[in-house]
Amino acid sequence: MASASLVEKLQLRVRELEEALAGERGGGQGQRARIERMSPEVTDSNPYSRLMALKRMGIVKDYEKIRTFTVAVVGVGGVGSVTAEMLTRCGIGKLLLFDYDKVELANMNRLFFQPHQAGLSKVQAAEHTLRNINPDVQFEVHNYNITTVDNFQHFMGRISYGGLEEGKPVDLVLSCVDNFEARMAINTACNELGQTWMESGVSENAVSGHIQLIIPGESACFACAPPLVVAANIDEKTLKREGVCAASLPTTMGVVAGILVQNVLKFLLNFGTVSYYLGYNAMQDFFPTMTMKPNPHCNDKNCRKQQEEYKEKKAAQPKQVVVEQEEEIVHEDNNWGIELVSEVSEEELKAASGPLPDLPKGITVAYTIPNKEENVVAGETTVGESEESLEELMAKMKNM
Amino acid sequence: MASASLVEKLQLRVRELEEALAGERGGGQGQRARIERMSPEVTDSNPYSRLMALKRMGIVKDYEKIRTFTVAVVGVGGVGSVTAEMLTRCGIGKLLLFDYDKVELANMNRLFFQPHQAGLSKVQAAEHTLRNINPDVQFEVHNYNITTVDNFQHFMGRISYGGLEEGKPVDLVLSCVDNFEARMAINTACNELGQTWMESGVSENAVSGHIQLIIPGESACFACAPPLVVAANIDEKTLKREGVCAASLPTTMGVVAGILVQNVLKFLLNFGTVSYYLGYNAMQDFFPTMTMKPNPHCNDKNCRKQQEEYKEKKAAQPKQVVVEQEEEIVHEDNNWGIELVSEVSEEELKAASGPLPDLPKGITVAYTIPNKEENVVAGETTVGESEESLEELMAKMKNM
Numbered sequence: 001m002a003s004a005s006l007v008e009k010l011q012l013r014v015r016e017l018e019e020a021l022a023g024e025r026g027g028g029q030g031q032r033a034r035i036e037r038m039s040p041e042v043t044d045s046n047p048y049s050r051l052m053a054l055k056r057m058g059i060v061k062d063y064e065k066i067r068t069f070t071v072a073v074v075g076v077g078g079v080g081s082v083t084a085e086m087l088t089r090c091g092i093g094k095l096l097l098f099d100y101d102k103v104e105l106a107n108m109n110r111l112f113f114q115p116h117q118a119g120l121s122k123v124q125a126a127e128h129t130l131r132n133i134n135p136d137v138q139f140e141v142h143n144y145n146i147t148t149v150d151n152f153q154h155f156m157g158r159i160s161y162g163g164l165e166e167g168k169p170v171d172l173v174l175s176c177v178d179n180f181e182a183r184m185a186i187n188t189a190c191n192e193l194g195q196t197w198m199e200s201g202v203s204e205n206a207v208s209g210h211i212q213l214i215i216p217g218e219s220a221c222f223a224c225a226p227p228l229v230v231a232a233n234i235d236e237k238t239l240k241r242e243g244v245c246a247a248s249l250p251t252t253m254g255v256v257a258g259i260l261v262q263n264v265l266k267f268l269l270n271f272g273t274v275s276y277y278l279g280y281n282a283m284q285d286f287f288p289t290m291t292m293k294p295n296p297h298c299n300d301k302n303c304r305k306q307q308e309e310y311k312e313k314k315a316a317q318p319k320q321v322v323v324e325q326e327e328e329i330v331h332e333d334n335n336w337g338i339e340l341v342s343e344v345s346e347e348e349l350k351a352a353s354g355p356l357p358d359l360p361k362g363i364t365v366a367y368t369i370p371n372k373e374e375n376v377v378a379g380e381t382t383v384g385e386s387e388e389s390l391e392e393l394m395a396k397m398k399n400m
Numbered sequence: 401m402a403s404a405s406l407v408e409k410l411q412l413r414v415r416e417l418e419e420a421l422a423g424e425r426g427g428g429q430g431q432r433a434r435i436e437r438m439s440p441e442v443t444d445s446n447p448y449s450r451l452m453a454l455k456r457m458g459i460v461k462d463y464e465k466i467r468t469f470t471v472a473v474v475g476v477g478g479v480g481s482v483t484a485e486m487l488t489r490c491g492i493g494k495l496l497l498f499d500y501d502k503v504e505l506a507n508m509n510r511l512f513f514q515p516h517q518a519g520l521s522k523v524q525a526a527e528h529t530l531r532n533i534n535p536d537v538q539f540e541v542h543n544y545n546i547t548t549v550d551n552f553q554h555f556m557g558r559i560s561y562g563g564l565e566e567g568k569p570v571d572l573v574l575s576c577v578d579n580f581e582a583r584m585a586i587n588t589a590c591n592e593l594g595q596t597w598m599e600s601g602v603s604e605n606a607v608s609g610h611i612q613l614i615i616p617g618e619s620a621c622f623a624c625a626p627p628l629v630v631a632a633n634i635d636e637k638t639l640k641r642e643g644v645c646a647a648s649l650p651t652t653m654g655v656v657a658g659i660l661v662q663n664v665l666k667f668l669l670n671f672g673t674v675s676y677y678l679g680y681n682a683m684q685d686f687f688p689t690m691t692m693k694p695n696p697h698c699n700d701k702n703c704r705k706q707q708e709e710y711k712e713k714k715a716a717q718p719k720q721v722v723v724e725q726e727e728e729i730v731h732e733d734n735n736w737g738i739e740l741v742s743e744v745s746e747e748e749l750k751a752a753s754g755p756l757p758d759l760p761k762g763i764t765v766a767y768t769i770p771n772k773e774e775n776v777v778a779g780e781t782t783v784g785e786s787e788e789s790l791e792e793l794m795a796k797m798k799n800m
Contacts (some may be wrong), residue, residue, distance in 0.1 A: 010410035017417035029531035053647035255658035272683035
């Protein structure tokens with residue numbers, strides 16, 4: 001018994017080392033063979049059987065279609081790395097990864113990267129791990145900061161032409177970055193290209209996050225209504241210089257990556273209800289949803305252009321009965337047209353909610369509309385000690 | 401003799417590979433050094449800086465306390481493996497892992513395990529990966545099925561005495577199993593020991609899941625109100641024999657693991673609101689919460705005993721004003737005292753909800769109480785073609 005388990009342990013160690021060595025040498029030992037066609041066959045050796053079962057369960061009509069899609073992930077940190085791993089395991093066609101950071105031991109409180117990868121570039125380490133997990137996926141990685149002038153042009157080019165078939169655009173861009181500047185760069189690019197994308201963010205105090213779907217011209221862009229829920233999510237580089245850092249948790253980041261990729265799957269494979277905005281408040285376990293129309297006075301001229309084109313397209317369509325799945329928030333109440341769901345205590349929630357709806361016993365309100373005057377600057381933005389006005393905050397963010 | 405020489409050969413190969421790997425990496429081992437005390441210092445090499453920042457952010461009073469806790473994870477599959485990884489990265493004191501399965505390529509559509517681990521036992525492969533990620537955590541793994549008579553006794557013993565300090569009980573048991581029998585075994589053990597535990601589950605169609613906190617005597621146990629939301633989550637072994645398998649997604653399982661470990665952190669480190677029940681419906685992005693009182697007629701005599709003890713304890717306490725955070729569901733409406741939130745379409749939701757509460761513009765109801773008559777057998781249980789009564793379903797589950 002003892003020697004059998006020793007042999008097992010040694011075999012495990014040998015495999016592990018071979019794998020690590022293959023990785024260092026850029027080879028591929030521990031890898032599985034490529035699979036030509038996704039099969040629904042139920043065998044232990046079929047990595048797609050549980051995904052193809054979504055068809056038999058009546059959830060997805062054509063799961064194999066996942067192989068035809070290209071997704072760009074910008075930011076391969078706590079949310080982006082898990083996002084890329086989920087898409088890889090789901091068998092996405094092609095992934096483009098953008099990041100300029102290196103793996104550090106300080107990242108080990110989040111999923112995905114491992115201590116032996118410290119010092120490697122995030123995109124290089126991620127590509128290696130992901131290729132081992134699923135060699136059927138195509139990878140293209142870029143180890144640069146998308147916000148510099150040259151890199152931004154290159155980034156635009158890859159979004160436009162880096163699809164599975166070179167020359168075709170990607171299907172979706174996912175923002176998993178941790179600072180305002182990078183979000184604005186993605187927003188600018190996507191507005192110019194008319195590229196659909198999804199935003200994600202986690203608050204500086206690690207206990208809330210959100211995802212948001214942005215279809216240029218159709219839903220509010222990042223410049224129409226900056227998601228103030230992440231405004232306090234200050235760039236880690238800046239923070240480190242001051243000797244402080246944002247908190248983070250593998251739980252919150254795992255949940256945000258999970259709801260983000262779930263939204264991607266629903267969007268690409270056409271099942272369920274795609275969320276335009278889904279928040280996560282870990283302290284109270286509430287998950288607000290909403291939709292936001294674009295701001296006709298948006299500062300981004302390409303956003304306004306996309307809005308015009310969308311209006312024309314809609315006007316040209318034959319009249320249909322449109323079943324609205326959610327009430328939309330039209331911006332008319334403040335400068336930025338923002339209505340926020342704030343992070344509040346149970347008591348504040350009750351106090352701010354006005355007359356509570358008459359709900360059946362056992363059911364509580366998951367969230368409510370906060371008092372606008374009070375709360376536009378509240379929510380995650382109060383994590384620091386900010387008593388600034390929305391305008392001051394915006395000015396501050398622009399100067400970051 | 402043969403095995404001795406095999407051991408020698410393997411040891412030699414390990415040494416060879418370690419040297420080759422060290423060469424490729426220019427020195428350095430894969431693992432990081434152990435850390436004696438958690439530090440809040442903001443450096444790239446501190447794996448705990450982002451967690452200790454939770455103190456400065458005012459979220460957690462005493463984060464270091466995480467090191468004093470022991471958590472047992474039963475089932476190291478799609479939810480359990482990610483659960484164990486999150487706890488490991490958070491720096492939990494000790495983890496006990498229980499599973500009897502082997503890693504298969506068919507598991508690769510979920511996070512954590514990698515193709516090169518196929519064929520290894522799940523607990524062994526998990527322990528190896530987790531130790532590399534965080535050598536500060538203590539691990540104890542058991543490669544067996546807890547439901548056999550002998551193993552069940554051993555399992556009870558480890559829950560009772562396997563704490564960080566041998567002889568002390570564990571602080572929390574997490575059920576991440578995929579079948580009814582194992583859930584009942586955990587329930588039986590925890591009722592007998594008065595051990596607080598959390599349940600988790602993902603539906604057979606992969607698009608919903610839940611977590612549940614069970615404090616024996618205080619909240620409903622698994623036998624008081626079987627969480628029918630996972631009743632259709634048939635044991636994979638059974639399914640495979642019939643040539644079918646349950647669907648699964650890394651997204652849903654990642655979200656369930658995330659909300660589970662978040663609840664664990666809130667429970668152990670005393671922050672936020674701990675959820676007694678939190679559901680996740682991926683199709684509509686709704687997240688029902690509720691609490692359930694124990695069933696005074698529960699079939700488990702130890703549950704009834706714990707209920708009596710809890711009542712006595714409460715009666716002996718000085719009267720306090722208890723602020724109820726959520727309305728509790730008292731079982732009085734059916735045999736099993738169950739009220740379920742079912743998986744329904746947007747239309748069914750509206751149809752079943754009766755008079756909709758008068759909510760402000762832009763806010764929609766995340767969930768509602770379904771029509772009881774109709775829906776007790778509905779929800780995930782209709783994934784197959786079941787038109788069975790609750791009694792028939794229970795009888796069937798007991799025979800599994």
